[in-house]
């Protein structure tokens with residue numbers, strides 16, 4: 001089977017590895033000269049369920065080698081009060097925990113693996129249009145005027161997916177979350193926090209989080225709220241120095257090291273908008289299908305986007321391997337994935353809402369959270385979040401048709 005994969009992020013690279021492992025001929029097309037992930041974003045967590053999915057294609061070592069374990073999130077109010085802590089998932093059977101990794105290290109590691117396994121990656125190939133071919137198969141058209149044919153086209157082309165629109169022009173686009181994303185690194189800060197844990201601060205005007213890497217470097221992110229969605233031009237024109245100044249202003253009102261951490265960081269910050277994609281009605285048509293952010297972008301607050309992308313990619317390859325026809329495989333993939341991913345998107349959107357409260361919401365939040373979090377112990381939280389973290393993919397298990405499952 002010839003599998004065309006559009007997009008070289010986590011979903012696309014893992015789909016390529018999984019398709020090859022299933023015995024298919026995979027080709028990977030990426031719009032940019034190199035993965036967008038090498039230049040955008042700062043760092044992310046890969047949760048234990050994501051590490052488990054990567055293990056199915058023997059790619060987990062990318063995360064375990066270049067990342068570091070992240071144990072708990074410690075929550076603080078803007079007034080400096082410690083509100084409580086929640087664990088970032090259980091350990092896997094081999095002891096692996098949820099990890100934090102620089103985005104560039106994750107994308108580069110996956111790229112190197114794809115290349116080492118002999119799967120061609122074609123850069124500078126931006127999908128503009130795709131269609132089913134009469135009699136079976138798919139054809140992809142690229143911005144450079146070229147095209148490619150295959151039996152299946154996997155759209156792993158991110159939250160602004162062109163494949164999603166090719167599958168059904170009525171499919172919705174992403175929903176702006178009312179928040180921005182930025183982050184950076186500093187070695188200057190001297191903080192009293194357990195390395196690997198996240199410290200997250202519900203500041204008065206801006207949510208802020210940081211973690212200390214094993215070598216002492218502080219990795220941080222902030223979510224400045226903005227009710228109106230900044231345009232691409234506005235984001236582009238915002239200078240790093242102006243962004244840094246604005247952040248310091250937003251964070252200085254809180255009793256936390258946040259403003260100082262931002263001041264101490266190199267002024268090379270960038271701002272992106274935060275989106276999610278709660279419900280895409282049509283995931284597949286003919287031989288075309290979407291996975292990862294293209295199908296169901298989750299808010300970064302969930303810490304699950306990369307993990308779900310990896311899960312999707314592996315489950316889809318299993319379905320294509322085990323079901324008799326492409327349409328049957330794509331339908332089975334959707335039935336195995338939709339409920340789970342939409343539940344995570346909803347959970348992530350709830351987390352986001354706590355980050356952009358007005359005065360009344362803030363007061364209620366600051367009253368409720370200490371009560372909720374003071375009751376949170378590891379065992380209770382692990383049980384509550386088990387549906388998300390305890391998700392195992394057994395590569396060798398045969399996927400049965402829906403009615404036999």
Ligand SMILES: Cc1cc2nc3c(=O)[nH]c(=O)nc-3n(C[C@H](O)[C@H](O)[C@H](O)COP(=O)(O)OP(=O)(O)OC[C@H]3O[C@@H](n4cnc5c(N)ncnc54)[C@H](O)[C@@H]3O)c2cc1C
Nearest residue numbers: 007009010011031044045127158292293300303304305306
């Ligand atoms: C600031 C921020 C922090 C985050 N933190 C976390 C976190 O801690 N944990 C977590 O799990 N997730 C996090 N996420 C979400 C996570 O990054 C995404 O869910 C994940 O990267 C999705 O992977 P993907 O491969 O589906 O999409 P992407 O990583 O967006 O990859 C899509 C790829 O497709 C390419 N592409 C796009 N259009 C085309 C086209 N037309 N033709 C060819 N190629 C195309 C792009 O260039 C890109 O390389 C965060 C996201 C952001 C923005």
